[in-house]
Amino acid sequence: MKYNPSLIEKKWQKKWSELEAFKAQINYKKPKYYVLEMFPYPSGAIHMGHVRNYTLGDLIARYKKAQGFNVLHPMGWDAFGLPAENAAIENKTHPSTWTYSNIESMRIQLKQMGLSYDWERELTTCDPSYYKFEQKMFLDFYKAGIAYKKETLVNWDPIEQTVLANEQVVDGRGWRSGAEVEKKKMKGWFLKISNFADDLLNEIDNLKDWPDKVKIMQKNWIGKSYGANIKFSIKNSSDKLEVFTTRPDTIFGATFIAISPQHPLAKKIAEKDPKASNFINFCEGQSSKEIDVEKAEKHGYETNLYVYHPFNKRISLKIFIANFILMDYGTGAIFGCPAHDQRDYDFAIKYSLKIIPVIKTNEDLPFIGDGTHINSEFLNGLNTADAIKLSIEKLSNLNIGNEKVTYRIRDWGVSRQRYWGCPIPIIFCDKCGELPVPEEQLPISLPSDVDFNKKGNPLDYHPSWKHTKCPKCNKNATRETDTFDTFFESSWYFARFTDLNPSTAFTTEALKYWMPVDQYIGGVEHAVMHLLYSRFFMRALKHVNSLDITEPFTSLQTQGMVCHQTYKTETEQWLFPSEVMKKNNNYYHIDTQEPVIAGRTEKMSKSKKNVVDPQQIIETFGADTARFFMLSDSPPNRDMEWSDSGVEGSWRFLNKVWKFVTHLPKNINKVELPNNLSENNKELLRIMNTSINEVTKAIDEFHFNIAVASVRSLYNSISSYQISNEDDSAVVFYVTKNLLILMNPMVPHLAEELWQILGNENIIANESWPQAEKSYIEINNVKIPVQVNGKVRAVIEVPKDTNKQDLEEIALNEKNVLKFLNHNPKKVIIIPNRIVNFVI
RNA sequence: GCGAGCGUGGCGGAAUGGUAGACGCACUGGACUUAAAAUCCAGAGUCCGAUAAGGACGUGGGGGUUCAAGUCCCCCCGCUCGUACCA
Incomplete structure (x- = not known):
């Protein structure tokens, strides 16, 4: 039987779903663990950055489940934003149609990766059932004086008659029209983050499990x-x-x-x-x-x-x-x-x-x-x-x-003059002025019949949407046509996941149990804005008595980018890696055979075409290989390079494990370890227990590449172990079972299948994380380097805790040490179990 | 410009101030095969040396602290992220 990922991955995804294996339990007495990855913008297809981010989170979620926690691991969609409007203009599809169809395909892709999400808690920010709550939040802020209107300068494209985002201004010109961008004074809504600046600053020091670099950047951003x-x-x-x-x-x-x-x-x-x-x-x-x-x-x-x-x-x-x-x-x-x-x-x-x-x-x-x-x-x-x-x-x-x-920090401008965002619930009346929309009228939903062929803001020129009655005098009035910055949605979604109650944004009990997020994972590019806005939002909501949370994220990990080599033709055209083949250290176009210039490794980007489609990788090698490579190559917080040979190496390793486990003799399924262990047995158990410690520590410290290295070493030890009797078999079987449990958070489908093949009836996802047994790990001898003037001249092996005197004596018997000790040392530095250094 | 981070073999990377290069990729040699692929075994930082013993050099560059520095301090270079309407 060959390793067939497409078969077993589908099988276990179905099984997990049937068993509701990853459903967060409503059992508020059990210790909880809330793992969250930054939710994606539904651009249409997942990219390697997503694969990396979500693999990291999934490893933690499965690991914490094995450690006995009630795990909340949800997923949602950051679904408002500019690209949907651009697509509407370019492809004549409605932003809603485009967004929801993107979500459909990306959800399928995420499911193919075998991520342990509780899909019953999925949320979509462009859905009125989500954004209606933030209209209420805005009104609370407005009434509490946290939201106010003031004049600002915006980028104005005189041809398109629209406000341009900074990224839409290229060399001072509108990206589509090419017109010289003008500055226009406009009134917009702001949130008083400045009122919270001191608290946001002071509390940074209490964020013990945040990277220092993020904390320093936030401090400097606030700039007191x-x-x-x-x-x-x-x-x-x-x-x-x-x-x-x-x-x-x-x-x-x-x-x-x-x-x-x-x-x-x-x-x-x-x-x-x-x-x-x-x-x-x-x-x-x-x-x-x-x-x-x-x-x-x-x-x-x-x-x-x-x-x-x-x-x-x-x-x-x-x-x-x-x-x-x-x-x-x-x-x-x-x-x-x-x-x-x-x-x-x-x-x-x-x-x-x-x-x-x-x-x-x-x-x-x-x-x-x-x-x-x-x-x-x-x-x-x-x-x-x-x-x-x-x-x-x-x-x-x-x-x-x-x-x-x-303070350097400025108040947060939340107004956007765009269609695809949450409408700001304010009404303007000629007589009564600016008024909040009465709460019973919420949500103010977006109209669906909009035309993107006209210039300007669709909400503004829509024939009827903005016309309404003044809630005070009932005369004709108009609605605010600005919508929220999409950072608004991402500033509270993590709290919403704790309970998707349709009638209230948050329920106290669920919030109290699940919040704060224990482990938040995302790109370092969000170090300041998204993370600071989220911290601010919790304080602002607390100020208006919506919840009682100050800091949303206990521990934060920022992942590096996924990079790939770039390729160009001799005529300076970028090429996809899939269009390039390597032959004798030279690169050629796969179809035309023309020579290709291999450039430097850079962050994967569509513009440079140095992207690898996760879908392709999953179809060729399976999700487990993609996940394993993602984890093995680089520490999570650094940039990593996607390489075909690295993926193949991961694929080979998983095949080796598959072959080894499926070829274990059928009769060795013993639960207990033998009573009398041989030296070889003990050595294998020592390696296993050391690995358990190493993998556990590496995961706790977010060094998943080390966890992978340790798992590989353990496998190398098992696979090269010479089985010569039944006791050996029992030990190998026992160690193999533990290996699979250690590998489960990395390659869950493979682990489940092999677990079943070994004769287990329960799923491995429900197995407990192993504890290392100290008695096996203790060693008798240590190797100590002997230096002369700081250079290693010999290595001696001595019983553990040999005292200084004995160490010096043994070291002085080394020929190579004596060779360099031509006169008496001025000083001898001896640290037992560590080092001997003669200074001459 | 300003703020932050990173820089270790051919490549990805490992290393509580204490044997630099774990684990892997690529490579080389061998086994198996008619052959190739796959798989298995072995080797390997660079240079000197005999393919040995051993030695010199070596963590972006320069300086410093220390018995001992990839790790701590100072200066410089390169790359990356953010810079407030991309998400």
């Missing part, structure tokens, strides 16, 4: 900084200009003032100064992406306004309007101290402004570090910390400034 606000008096005016600075100590180095083009003062200046107005228009036409703002050449407009230096009225500083000052940060105005800030320095050089050093240094300017203050009147002689403290004290004594904490 301590400094001062300083009110400058404007010359010949009663107006004040307030600036924020983290370095009030450098105030005597100030040589200019710069304000954002969006600053109210800039607008006031522009009213009387057409050149200023032109400059502001120019700045607003520039990209507002952070990366573009930072990289753009610095431009300033020199106004004819001055402010007085706060501590010396004889000094006045000119006000510039500058493109690199962000209105969203601080007060939208800064004082420039070129000697001690790189950007101010660049600006000062460009506009020939004075540079006054106020910190003593021998280094080149700008000097950013700490030091003794000079040219700074009352701050002279102080270091940075003391100077900051004293300058703030003086400012507040004079009533022209105060200590100030500022």
Whole structure:
């Protein structure tokens, strides 16, 4: 009987489903474990990134089940978003039709992988039964002052008459129309994440099982900084200009003032100064992406306004309007101290402004570090910390400034001017103004009869959808036509999985039992936004008494990307790996035989065609091989390279295991170990118990590649074991059973089938995880390297815990050690069971 | 630009500050076969040496701490992720 994955995989998938093997139990007394992988956008087909993500989660889910936990392992669809609208325009299919048919095919693919999901808990975010709850959440936020409306600048495509996402702007032009993108002021809805900034920041330190890199990125994103606000008096005016600075100590180095083009003062200046107005228009036409703002050449407009230096009225500083000052940060105005800030320095050089050093240094300017203050009147002689403290004290004594904490994080703009998203439940009435939709009218569903051939937002030009009655005065009114950012849906789906109750978003008991998610797994690209929004959302929902959770994810693991070599023809056309063949270390096109250039290994992407279709792999080798390779190749949090030969290696290994187990003598099915174990028996049991420890530890530490290596080693030991009597057979049988249990989370179909072939009646999915027995693992002898000056010159084998004296003596009997010890050692370092090092 | 991460044989990777290269891929030799594939056995970081014993070098580059550094510290280079309307 040959290993036939397509046969056995279908068989066991059916069996698991019949037995409801992975259904989360409603037994709130049992210890629980909630495993979750970031749910996918239903793009149409699963890709290798999904296969990796979901294999990692499935391994954990099956492992925790074996350890006796009541496991919740659900799956759903992040189903709103731009691609559905793009497909609607390109293929003339309705976003809903397109999305739901994609979900159908992807669900089939996920099932083919044998993932242990509780499919009864599947959810789809574009379904009104899901999004109706978030309309209620929004209304709660609105009433609690967490949601508000304000003006922002958006990318406007004048030809398409639509707002463009940042990714739809290519080199300043609309991706479809090619028109130069304009900036348009628009009102949109925001959530006050800034109100929670301190708590979001402080609690990061309590996220013990999150990767440090993610925690650091979130801290930096929130960007809490301590400094001062300083009110400058404007010359010949009663107006004040307030600036924020983290370095009030450098105030005597100030040589200019710069304000954002969006600053109210800039607008006031522009009213009387057409050149200023032109400059502001120019700045607003520039990209507002952070990366573009930072990289753009610095431009300033020199106004004819001055402010007085706060501590010396004889000094006045000119006000510039500058493109690199962000209105969203601080007060939208800064004082420039070129000697001690790189950007101010660049600006000062460009506009020939004075540079006054106020910190003593021998280094080149700008000097950013700490030091003794000079040219700074009352701050002279102080270091940075003391100077900051004293300058703030003086400012507040004079009533022209105060200590100030500022955050980099901006409020979350949740409005999108698109059709395929959750409608925002607000009504505008000419008489009564802006009003929340009464709760009994929820959900506000999307209309299905929309036309994507017209320009603009389908919800806006739909003939009837937006027209409604004012809930207060019953006169004609209109609906909000903006829909939510799709991060809205993904900010609470994990809590929804705990109970899909149709009438309420959450049920307290289920939430209390299942939340928080014990293990969350997804791409590192979500390190900040999705994860921070989710953390914020729980706090916001708690604030409006919807639930009582602060942190949604106890442990987080971020997976690396799946990469593959790239191939190009000599005419620079990308090729799929399936179009390329290798012959004598050269690459050729499989059909045309033309030479192919093999490029570097990069993240799999459709544009470079370096993708391998999981469907193909599953059909050729089976899901278990795909899973096994995914786990074996690289540690989960690093990038991995998909290679055909690696897959074949995994396939070969699974075949070996299959052949070995199916060829075990039929009569060896013994449950008990023999009473008198031979040395060989003991050695095999030692290896097995060591493997149990290794695999367990590796899984707990998320080093699944090591777990795989350990399983392979164990197999190598079993398969090379010489069976010479019945006792040997019994031991081999016993060890093989344990091997299968260890392999089950990795290759569940194969494990089930072989388990059954060994004569077991229960499924292996219900077996308990083995515990290593210490008595087998203990060893008598250890090998210790002997070094001379840190270089290994011999290895000695000695009884465990041999004392220092004996170790030195034994080491000094080694010929090769003596060869390098031409005189008495200056120092001898001996750590029992570890090392002997002679220093000469 | 800013923030974060990563860099170890031909390749993927392993290594509580204590024998660098576990486990695998590719490769080489052998067995089996008319032959090939598959399978099994063996070898293998590079260089010197005899294919041995043994030695030198070796974890992106440079410097440092230490009896001992892939691991800790400083500087540099390269690649990747994020950068707020892609998900």
